[in-house]
Amino acid sequence: MNMAKKDPYAALRYKEFNLFILVRFALVFAWSMQFIIIEWQVYALTKDPLYIGLIGLMEIIPALGMALFAGHIVDQKEKRNLLALCIALFSIISFGLFWITSPSVFETWSTKQILYCIYALVFFGGLLRSFFGPTIFSLVALIVPKKIYPNAATWNSSTWQMARVLGVTFAGFSIGWLGENEQMGVHWSLCIVFGLVMFSLIMLYQIKRKPILNPNIGEPVVKSLKEGVSFVFKTKAILGALTLDMISVLFGGAIALAAVFATDILKVGPEGFGILVAAPNIGSFLTMLVTAYIPIVKKAGIKLLVAVFGFGLSIIAFGLSTVFWLSVAALFFSGVFDGVSMVIRQTILQLKTPDHMRGRVSSVNSMFVGSSNELGAFESGLTAKLMGTVTAVVFGGTMTLITVITTGLVSPSFRKLDLTKDLEEHEKED
Numbered sequence: 001m002n003m004a005k006k007d008p009y010a011a012l013r014y015k016e017f018n019l020f021i022l023v024r025f026a027l028v029f030a031w032s033m034q035f036i037i038i039e040w041q042v043y044a045l046t047k048d049p050l051y052i053g054l055i056g057l058m059e060i061i062p063a064l065g066m067a068l069f070a071g072h073i074v075d076q077k078e079k080r081n082l083l084a085l086c087i088a089l090f091s092i093i094s095f096g097l098f099w100i101t102s103p104s105v106f107e108t109w110s111t112k113q114i115l116y117c118i119y120a121l122v123f124f125g126g127l128l129r130s131f132f133g134p135t136i137f138s139l140v141a142l143i144v145p146k147k148i149y150p151n152a153a154t155w156n157s158s159t160w161q162m163a164r165v166l167g168v169t170f171a172g173f174s175i176g177w178l179g180e181n182e183q184m185g186v187h188w189s190l191c192i193v194f195g196l197v198m199f200s201l202i203m204l205y206q207i208k209r210k211p212i213l214n215p216n217i218g219e220p221v222v223k224s225l226k227e228g229v230s231f232v233f234k235t236k237a238i239l240g241a242l243t244l245d246m247i248s249v250l251f252g253g254a255i256a257l258a259a260v261f262a263t264d265i266l267k268v269g270p271e272g273f274g275i276l277v278a279a280p281n282i283g284s285f286l287t288m289l290v291t292a293y294i295p296i297v298k299k300a301g302i303k304l305l306v307a308v309f310g311f312g313l314s315i316i317a318f319g320l321s322t323v324f325w326l327s328v329a330a331l332f333f334s335g336v337f338d339g340v341s342m343v344i345r346q347t348i349l350q351l352k353t354p355d356h357m358r359g360r361v362s363s364v365n366s367m368f369v370g371s372s373n374e375l376g377a378f379e380s381g382l383t384a385k386l387m388g389t390v391t392a393v394v395f396g397g398t399m400t401l402i403t404v405i406t407t408g409l410v411s412p413s414f415r416k417l418d419l420t421k422d423l424e425e426h427e428k429e430d
Contacts, residue, residue: 008293011152016143019206021159024136026200027087028160030193032167033174034094036277037193038118040175040270041101041186043259045111049389052256053381058119062126063366070130071363072224075356079139080209086131087201093128094197096121098190106183130366137362141355142210150419153346158288161339165281172274182270228360231353238352240414241304241345242365244407248308248341251399255280255331256380260389266324279328283335284342291343301417304344305408310337312400319393351419 011017042051074082100117144152171189178188232238255277262273296303314334321327353361383392408415
């Protein structure tokens with residue numbers, strides 16, 4: 001029991017967990033590359049930040065619409081094969097984007113036709129996103145013992161962030177490096193995305209199928225969904241963490257406007273764009289590595305509030321900066337604070353959620369937090385159109401600060417949240 005607490009590499013000592021994070025690394029790297037490349041392509045075609053915001057809107061509509069139903073399906077099905085199906089469908093999207101950006105299409109199709117196809121594939125991706133989150137969340141809980149859930153959550157989140165760092169950075173540079181021009185750079189970068197998706201599918205089959213722990217197989221959909229939503233709203237720790245993170249991501253989605261800052265304000269081109277979008281992910285990744293050595297289950301509530309407050313301040317600093325490296329530093333620190341927030345939230349979810357409800361609870365999480373990334377991108381694009389880019393970012397950071405202060409004042413129980421006892425109970429079960 002004590003070894004699980006002290007060993008920062010506890011989860012990595014399980015072969016299937018290593019395979020799992022390799023699969024997740026490839027998927028997140030590919031998805032991150034793809035999203036950044038699409039943002040660059042859309043802005044290159046339109047020169048309008050609102051069209052960047054529409055990318056997020058096209059993804060969030062199906063993701064929100066299918067989220068709860070997806071959670072029900074995940075709790076009813078075997079997780080490894082369900083994830084394989086999701087990856088196979090994702091490969092269709094990545095190949096479609098590769099084809100749409102080919103010279104033959106760009107020479108014969110209008111800008112409007114290309115945009116419609118991009119948005120259609122993003123919409124399809126939103127449907128898949130509603131299944132990816134719950135499936136991955138449920139699968140990792142079947143791979144490692146409960147006593148090392150916090151450690152697994154840290155390495156899982158660290159892998160996600162590292163993949164994001166490398167994915168967005170490589171995307172920014174590959175646009176300028178691959179091909180004789182930026183358009184060909186976009187095209188061949190998306191080819192790499194397709195290759196990574198296929199690699200993740202192959203590696204996934206090295207993990208064995210897992211048992212279905214839900215005792216209510218065949219349960220009516222409506223009853224199942226009500227149970228999942230009811231559990232989240234009754235569990236104040238989960239509800240508070242999800243609400244706080246949702247608001248910060250929704251209003252603090254300044255990174256969605258990185259293409260605008262790189263092109264029009266900082267004037268640093270695709271390479272600078274790659275550095276900007278990588279900076280917050282580098283901050284998050286480094287922070288998560290530290291949390292593997294310094295557990296954050298003690299006083300988790302107050303730590304989460306401080307982290308989100310720091311995130312809001314960093315976003316405001318980024319919005320006001322006109323110096324490239326100052327902007328990079330602000331985004332780096334936004335990632336540092338976001339990394340702490342992410343690890344705490346994932347630990348709360350893992351420790352507080354029963355095995356048979358992981359799919360549904362994760363689906364609610366995706367509605368609160370996962371989808372708010374895309375909704376935040378739309379909010380940023382819309383407010384940038386209405387207020388101006390700088391004002392929109394400062395507004396978002398300010399709203400994040402207000403949310404943290406309000407949560408801290410009205411919810412003293414959340415300020416006192418501590419996960420030490422929950423961890424000890426799980427260790428006793430193992």
